[in-house]
Amino acid sequence: MTRYAMVMDQRRCIGCQSCTVACRTWNELPLDILYNPVVGEGVVGEFPHVHQTFTPLICMHCDNPPCTICCPCKASQQDEDGIVWVESEKCMACKACVNSCPYGARDVSALDAPLHSYVRKCNFCKDRVREGELPYCVATCHQKARIFGDLDDPNSDVSKLVNGLNTNRIFPELGTDPQVYYIPDLGGVKL
Amino acid sequence: MSHKMDSNKLEKHYWIWPIAIYLFLGGLGGGTLFVAGMFDILYGPEAGYITALAVLAGVACLGFGSFLLVFELGQPLVFLRVFLSGTAILKYGACLLILAMGFGFVNFLYYLPAEWQLFYYSWTWIRDLCCWLMAICGLGVMVYTGVFLASMKAKAFWNTPALPVLFTVSALSTATVLLAILAGVWPMPADFTVQLAGAAHAAEFDAHKLVEELHFIDSILVIAEVIVLLVYVLMMRAAGNITARTIAIKWLQGAWAPLFWGGMICLGLVIPFFCYRLGGAGAEFIAPVLVLAAGLLLRFMVVFSDQRHEIAGERRFYNRLPKGDEAFLHEWKAPY
Numbered sequence: 001m002t003r004y005a006m007v008m009d010q011r012r013c014i015g016c017q018s019c020t021v022a023c024r025t026w027n028e029l030p031l032d033i034l035y036n037p038v039v040g041e042g043v044v045g046e047f048p049h050v051h052q053t054f055t056p057l058i059c060m061h062c063d064n065p066p067c068t069i070c071c072p073c074k075a076s077q078q079d080e081d082g083i084v085w086v087e088s089e090k091c092m093a094c095k096a097c098v099n100s101c102p103y104g105a106r107d108v109s110a111l112d113a114p115l116h117s118y119v120r121k122c123n124f125c126k127d128r129v130r131e132g133e134l135p136y137c138v139a140t141c142h143q144k145a146r147i148f149g150d151l152d153d154p155n156s157d158v159s160k161l162v163n164g165l166n167t168n169r170i171f172p173e174l175g176t177d178p179q180v181y182y183i184p185d186l187g188g189v190k191l
Numbered sequence: 192m193s194h195k196m197d198s199n200k201l202e203k204h205y206w207i208w209p210i211a212i213y214l215f216l217g218g219l220g221g222g223t224l225f226v227a228g229m230f231d232i233l234y235g236p237e238a239g240y241i242t243a244l245a246v247l248a249g250v251a252c253l254g255f256g257s258f259l260l261v262f263e264l265g266q267p268l269v270f271l272r273v274f275l276s277g278t279a280i281l282k283y284g285a286c287l288l289i290l291a292m293g294f295g296f297v298n299f300l301y302y303l304p305a306e307w308q309l310f311y312y313s314w315t316w317i318r319d320l321c322c323w324l325m326a327i328c329g330l331g332v333m334v335y336t337g338v339f340l341a342s343m344k345a346k347a348f349w350n351t352p353a354l355p356v357l358f359t360v361s362a363l364s365t366a367t368v369l370l371a372i373l374a375g376v377w378p379m380p381a382d383f384t385v386q387l388a389g390a391a392h393a394a395e396f397d398a399h400k401l402v403e404e405l406h407f408i409d410s411i412l413v414i415a416e417v418i419v420l421l422v423y424v425l426m427m428r429a430a431g432n433i434t435a436r437t438i439a440i441k442w443l444q445g446a447w448a449p450l451f452w453g454g455m456i457c458l459g460l461v462i463p464f465f466c467y468r469l470g471g472a473g474a475e476f477i478a479p480v481l482v483l484a485a486g487l488l489l490r491f492m493v494v495f496s497d498q499r500h501e502i503a504g505e506r507r508f509y510n511r512l513p514k515g516d517e518a519f520l521h522e523w524k525a526p527y
Contacts, residue, residue: 037505037508037509038508039502039503039504039505039507039508040504040507040508041503041504041507042504042507054504055502055503055504057502057505066343066344066345069279070279070280070281070342070343071279072272072273072279072281072282072285073269073272073273073276074272074276075272090269090272091265091266091269092264092265092266092267092269092270092272092273093264093265093266094263094264094265094281095205095206095265096279096281096343098205099205099206099343099345099346099497099499100342100343100344100345101345102344102345102499102500103345103502104200104201104499104502104505107200108205108265112265115265115266115267115268116265116266117265117266118265118266119265170502171500171502174344174345174500175344176344
């Protein structure tokens with residue numbers, strides 16, 4: 001069984017926002033929508049001992065997604081390979097899913113035509129992935145900070161990284177079981 | 192309806208005034224059907240002549256609330272899919288709304304003046320059945336408005352069992368007020384009295400006595416609401432979650448403190464309690480307006496306290512995005 005997941009290697013990410021721009025281009029997003037911003041708290045520490053960490057955000061394609069459960073139209077759905085996506089024709093833009101997502105991974109555009117707006121979110125570029133290609137943000141990342149693959153395949157990079165290194169997840173305490181793993185900037189080596 | 196373009200997702204309100212009013216009207220309408228249904232059940236179907244207009248008003252509240260809910264959608268026509276698929280809380284809420292309106296309206300038809308009655312008049316079992324179903328669906332709608340918000344895991348201030356309790360008490364309080372305002376106004380004659388089979392404390396019952404009872408019930412409900420409201424906000428103030436704590440501080444000590452202490456607690460709940468105790472015009476005119484206004488204010492304050500858990504660095508990112516470019520970006524939207 002396939003279970004797609006992504007690993008963000010924060011040791012490699014330089015916050016160039018290439019993935020942010022690439023995603024926007026590939027998905028032809030309106031100007032007020034971002035699927036994967038790269039956030040950071042700025043430079044910390046005291047010179048010369050300073051460092052900066054970047055956190056690339058994206059839909060976590062949770063194993064227990066609150067956004068699909070609350071969708072009254074079944075527009076928000078999860079495939080067997082774990083990809084969470086929105087079928088725009090079925091979406092009435094009630095924004096229940098937007099409010100239920102703890103990661104802010106969903107949004108509606110103010111630039112949509114009146115009465116024709118719908119909820120947008122990352123779908124791991126599922127059309128590319130099912131043709132054997134990588135999501136566009138992963139293919140674009142020149143630092144190789146984004147790693148994508150099948151978590152259930154023990155030979156995949158994603159599986160090796162998640163099982164071999166210390167990784168973090170965002171808000172696991174909410175019970176959403178997010179499937180985007182972060183290798184922390186200062187650390188990551190399993191003790 | 193379309194939303195203002197806002198580059199900062201952390202400050203963006205995805206549900207705005209139509210949803211706040213919808214939640215208020217849902218609680219008010221559902222609560223009215225529930226309380227009126229309970230009066231019918233406890234005091235016999237004759238009591239329905241006193242509460243009939245309030246039932247119609249309750250149905251109208253639910254109808255207008257449903258309109259606002261649909262009005263707020265990005266694609267209103269897709270709304271029909273709610274009834275065909277899904278197991279979400281919103282779907283159950285929408286179904287309960289429709290059923291409550293239907294049963295409430297049928298129940299009201301039985302209390303029209305005799306000359307307006309049609310063939311159904313003798314089928315009283317339908318009226319009795321609708322009374323039960325109206326009360327059950329009304330209860331469902333009333334509770335659902337709070338459960339709906341409390342189910343949002345992302346929202347620190349909503350995701351607590353205290354919220355449905357607060358909304359339910361507030362809905363009961365506003366519903367009691369609506370019943371008191373409209374009790375005996377129409378369609379019953381002015382000297383109408385009900386011979387009560389089940390009431391131990393009075394052989395006869397009229398609109399005036401019902402209003403007195405409703406004022407007594409509401410004076411208890413407003414005190415209960417003060418307690419639940421304070422427990423809810425103070426619990427959030429003491430929460431470990433920093434987002435919930437920040438919002439609670441805003442309510443208790445920050446920018447919204449005048450609205451909370453002055454508007455909701457003092458004007459909306461404490462003063463109505465004393466109006467009820469003193470009786471007279473204060474109980475009849477001032478208290479109902481204040482209680483209804485406090486119910487609406489509560490929904491607005493809760494709906495706009497919708498901040499989610501913040502991811503480290505997120506605020507800095509969104510604060511650095513360009514601001515004030517909405518007009519330019521709007522013009523730039525082609526070809527999307």
